[in-house]
Amino acid sequence: MALVVRFTQILEFLVAKGQATEMQLSHLIKASEQTVRSVMTQLNQALEDVAVITRDKKMYRLVVKDYDELALLLGGGIKAIADFNSSDKRIAYICKVMIELGGYILIDDIADELVVSRGTIQKDLRKLGQLVTLYDGQLESKPNCGVRLLASEFGKRLIFLNHVYDYYQYELKFDSDFFDLLDNLYDKLKLNQIQVTTFERELLLSINRIQAGHIIETEIDNYCNLVNHNEFLNDFFIKIENKLNRNLTQYEQDFMAYPLNMNNNFPFDATRIDFAFINRLIHQIVMDIDEEYPIQMNQTTLFEALKFHVTFLLNRTRFQYQEKNIFFKSIQNRYPFAYQLAEIAKESIKKVTGLVISDIELNTLAIYFELSLSKVRIDSTKKVALIANVGTAAKQMLYLQIRAILGEDIVMTELTEEAANQDFSEFMVVFTTVPLKAISSNVMEIQVANLLDDDFITTRLRILKNSILLDKSKVKMTMTHLNQTYSENLIQMMGDLEQQGKVDSQFAERILARNQTASTIFENTFAFPHTINVGSSDIVLSIGLAPKDEISLIFMLAVPENLLPNWESYLVKVYDMIFEIVGNPELQYEILKMENLEQLQGLLKRKGLII
Incomplete structure (x- = not known):
């Protein structure tokens, strides 16, 4: 089954992206690049006249020959080629039998039918038992009777659609008029291929279950049918009722309409x-x-x-x-x-x-x-300064171009050349025709001449917006070397902060209380204890380095109770920096080697986390 899963993953990715490198596909299917090459050879054989995947210098591209057949493959056709060496296909078969029979099945009978051992079926049943819980179902075992599936009709249909249908597609014996109704509905609703495939499979399954006397009799909770009043759909349901010679309950109609309620690419009634x-x-x-x-x-x-x-x-x-x-x-x-x-x-x-x-x-x-x-x-940094010794017309053109680049919501301030020596820390960008002698390191300076180069401006602004660095001057940061247990290290850090007058007297109590109600430990090696610092307007961050302890890095954050106006952005940047470090083991290792705060800040600056 692993091969079928890989086929599906690769095909879906190539359909979405058009092409992929060998390394990308290696990460996608969690296998070596050599395995990727082997899988691609087998996939090309399976695709036959449907499509071909070409390879040029480790770049794979999908060339589609038959779009309809490819849609069928992506809709489950690939799974249909799996045999009973596949655990997923065996589970699909067991589900199918349980749902269709509605009663107990004997493990030995299933093992004989699939020509596998009883132990193999028992392993499959353990997997199935976990799977059906997602649908509020469970497996019930009874001595001398076997195993059966306990689930609502709603749950059984979803289990079948999501885990059985691709392996055992229903072929219902309806006359051509029925399929003409379907085609007519698809044309009127202007459904895309995914909607058509999903709608048809659940509709055919639902009709099969209704004819067998299995009805959805209760409202589907946490679900909103946004197409309930669609005239084409309602007309279709009336025709289906005539075909079946029975009424469809509202709950059945809600279920049948669900493929049109999964995303907003179909007109929906927001009032519902x-x-x-x-x-x-x-x-x-x-x-x-x-x-x-x-x-x-x-x-x-x-x-x-x-x-x-x-x-x-x-x-x-x-x-x-x-x-x-x-x-x-x-x-x-x-x-x-x-x-x-x-x-x-x-x-x-x-x-x-x-x-x-x-x-x-x-x-x-x-x-x-x-x-x-x-x-x-x-x-908080949408202010822009312009220092330009040019005429009125040229200046107006500059205004228009800057707004076209940065958006209409900026606040632009025009300054004279005499202001070139000031600190521009209140501005996000300074556009200028003269050299600036004093400018904060977190403010971007762009010479007006470069406004003519759209690529230059776009690149610089992307750097600005993507990095969104933390200004270390906005945070009272300390660093401590620790060599005790995690609990003892916490107490030491909290005591140091209180002794230095950086936190209030109840800060430690709140930190410890939070630790009891919510985990502040990430990846088993990183701790982020944080709470409000009563009466303070300062963002305080204490960084503890404990290379000998399992929790080797502690970031203790004192969040100011009285956050200064427009300073929320700095607090968000602190969070950004901390969680950037959480996801970077190599950086954590480098941090643990720092001897003092200056070295640590230098490292974080080199890594593009602070300025």
Whole structure:
């Protein structure tokens, strides 16, 4: 089965990207580059007249010959070629038998049918037992009777669709009029290929189950049918009822419509969304984030950004519907703090709905939080200065060009040449025709002549926005060498901060209380204890180096109770820096060798984390 999984992973990636390097595919399927070459040879043989994957200097490209057949392969056709040496196909067969029979099956009978040992089937059943819990199901064993699947009709259908259908596609004996109805519906709804494939498979399965007397009789919780009033779909359901000679319950119609409710690429009726519930959910997310990391996430802004995304996220999660993972690079590594916020949101969603979102959904949530954080980081530095000894017309042209590059929301200040010696720390960028003698290291200087070079400007601004560095002068930073246990090291660090007058007298008590209610340890080697520093307006960061202890790095953050105006961006940058270090073992190793704070800050500056 590993080969079939690799085939699918590679095909989906090449369809999405068009091409890939050998190293990329090696990371994708978690195998050596030599194995990639072997798999690609076998994949080309399996594709036959459907497509061909060419290789040129370790770059693979997909050339499609038959798009319809390729869509069928991506829709599950590849799995159909698997044999019973595949654990997944054996599990699919066991599921199929259990769902169709509805009663107990004997392990020995299954082993004989599949020509494998009883021990092999027992291992498969253990995997299956874990799988069905995702659908609120369980396996029940009974002596002399065998094993059966206990799940709702809703759960059984999802198990079949997600884990059986690709191996055992239904071929229902309907007349041509039925398939004409389907084709007519697809044309009217203008569905894409993925929607057509998903809609058809679940529709055929549903009709099969309904004809066998298995009906969905309860409302599907945490699911919103946003196409309930679609006239074409309702007309189709009426025709299906006539074909079946029975009524479809609203719950059946909700289920049948689910492929159109998984994302926002189909027209939907927003009035059907329970915005009050979504608002409560986002309120919970904001509260949980604030409890863990005291930053001001604006609930109204977050609601506007997430209200539709969360609705579809809940729909997808309820149906265990997996979007394709479009993020080849790890979102967790690229945006570590945003990913932490998404992790908190994941727990908030579970707390409110009981649903556990997937890693792919977590990645997308992290992107939304990264966009929100980016606004926090740069909102306080959107001021731009212009020093230009040019005429009015030329100056107006400069204004227009700068706004075209940076956006309309910037605040532009015109300064005279006499101001060239001032400290420009309040500005994000200074555009100038004269050399600047004194300028903060975190302010970008761009000569006006370079405005004519769009590539130059774009590159410089990308560097500015992507690095978003922490100014070390905005943080009271200390460094301590430690040689005791983690608990003792914590006490030492808290005592030092209190003795130095950097934290209030109850700071240590709050840190210890937080440690008891929430884990502050990451990757078993890194600790991030943090809490509010009552009465303070300073961001205080104490860094503890304990190379001999299992928890070798401790970042203790005292979050100011009275955060200065526009200083929230600096706090976010502290979080960014800390979680950047969490995901970089090599940097952690270098940090542990630092002898003093100056060396440490120099290292962090060289690594592009502070200025």
